[in-house]
Each structure stands twice: as C-alpha cells, then as structure tokens.
Amino acid sequence: MLESILDIIANICSVFGITIHAKAFYEKLKSKKYRILSIFISLGVCCGLAAYLYASYQKSITVTKVVLNEKELTMSAGNTYPLTATVLYSDNSSDHAVLWSSSNSSVLTVDEKGVITAVAKGNASVIAQASKNNTTEIAECFVTVKSPPSGYSISVDQQPVDSYAYIYVKPYDNDITSIQIYGKSPSGEIFTPNQDVNDLYHFYSECGTWTIYASVENEAGIYEAHKPEDFVTIEVTNVLGGSGLYD
Numbered sequence: 001m002l003e004s005i006l007d008i009i010a011n012i013c014s015v016f017g018i019t020i021h022a023k024a025f026y027e028k029l030k031s032k033k034y035r036i037l038s039i040f041i042s043l044g045v046c047c048g049l050a051a052y053l054y055a056s057y058q059k060s061i062t063v064t065k066v067v068l069n070e071k072e073l074t075m076s077a078g079n080t081y082p083l084t085a086t087v088l089y090s091d092n093s094s095d096h097a098v099l100w101s102s103s104n105s106s107v108l109t110v111d112e113k114g115v116i117t118a119v120a121k122g123n124a125s126v127i128a129q130a131s132k133n134n135t136t137e138i139a140e141c142f143v144t145v146k147s148p149p150s151g152y153s154i155s156v157d158q159q160p161v162d163s164y165a166y167i168y169v170k171p172y173d174n175d176i177t178s179i180q181i182y183g184k185s186p187s188g189e190i191f192t193p194n195q196d197v198n199d200l201y202h203f204y205s206e207c208g209t210w211t212i213y214a215s216v217e218n219e220a221g222i223y224e225a226h227k228p229e230d231f232v233t234i235e236v237t238n239v240l241g242g243s244g245l246y247d
Contacts, residue, residue, distance in 0.1 A: 059133055067139060069083060072141065077146070082114060100127070104123075123144050123145070125141065127139075149172070151171075154232050156168070171216045185205055211232075
C-alpha cells in the first residue's frame, strides 16, 4: 500500500516539476532505518486524504429548513419574548445558527439571540435566516404588538328632578374589552357598580359629594385613573333611589 501511495505522491509532485523516485524511496523505507519515517508518511497521507474527503463532504451539505418555536405571537408593548430557531441540513444534522432580523424595527426589535422586544403598537415579522454552501432558508414569526389603553374621557349629566346621574365613559382606544366604573363616597368608601344595563349604578349609602372614575382594559393591560381629568364628581341628595348610567 505504501508503494502505491508513494507513486501517487510522485505523480503529483511531477506536475510541479519535482522528481521523486518512488521505487527507490520505497526500498529505503522498507529498511529498518526508515521504518518509522514510513509510518509517519503513511499517516500523513491518510490524514490528508481524510481531510480532503471531509472538506468535500462539507461542501455538499445544504440547508433544508428553518423551524421556529413560534409562528405567531401577540405581545404588549415593552415586553420581551425569546424565539428559538432550529436549522435542519441535508445530512440530517441540525443547529441554531441563524441571522435574526425584524421587518419593522419601530414595532419590534430582535437581538442576535432571538429575543424579541415589543416597541409599539402594530404588526411586524421576525425573520430567522440560515445559509450554507450557497443555500439559504428563512422562517418567519408574525407578531402583533398591542399597547395598553391610553385613557378615557369621563363626563356626568346629573338630573336632579329624577335623582339620576348619567355617567359617560369614552375610551380613547377602540380595542377596549371592558370598562369598570368606581364611586368613592363622601366618607371614602369605594364602590364598584353592578353591571346592570337598566340600573347600572346605585347610590344608596351616603348623601354628599361622590367622586366617580373608571378603569379601561384591553388585551395588553389596564388603564387606571390617575390624572385629574379622569375624575368627575356628583352630588347625591337622595339615598333612596339615585342611580347613574354610563355610555
């Protein structure tokens, strides 16, 4: 086998103008004096051949698919979420080496580890791209970013004749899922009204000045009253049957 290997080496060297007498060299290597050298040459040639074959094999591997752990997400502005990508190759191997990007960085961003940060309300895609040996595959996760409610306007229309006070709460956002009204009595006790369409708000406990406010909620969070314009007052003079409605 060694003689054949030396013949191959001699032929390769001849291409570059180097002359090697393979048979004569082989006879020397067979002697005890050169036996160790022959072993090293054989190992070197075998390692070189193995490296060449391995490199050739690596060049034939292609990306077949990129898979994400999520295809769709709904997030609240300010929140984060870690995405994971798995890259599949033609030799049935896999890894997680992808390039991450966002289709709209004003809506969301993504770092080199796949962690999404929701920036503002809107829709965008997170894209994971994998490339190898002139093949490229991508996968996308479609993200909807929702923002918590921004507030509401509140007003009151008090009818002293029939002891009704109509409370109107108008959210600033159109994705509100629930509205809750609160009434703070003159003594400081806070009431939450019974959600009855026909008789929403009962003031049976105290006469005096009541403070009325609300909270509004959507899928992204809750807006709690905290600004002066979030509050209105009404005067309750009849604890027997006064009520209020909101629209």
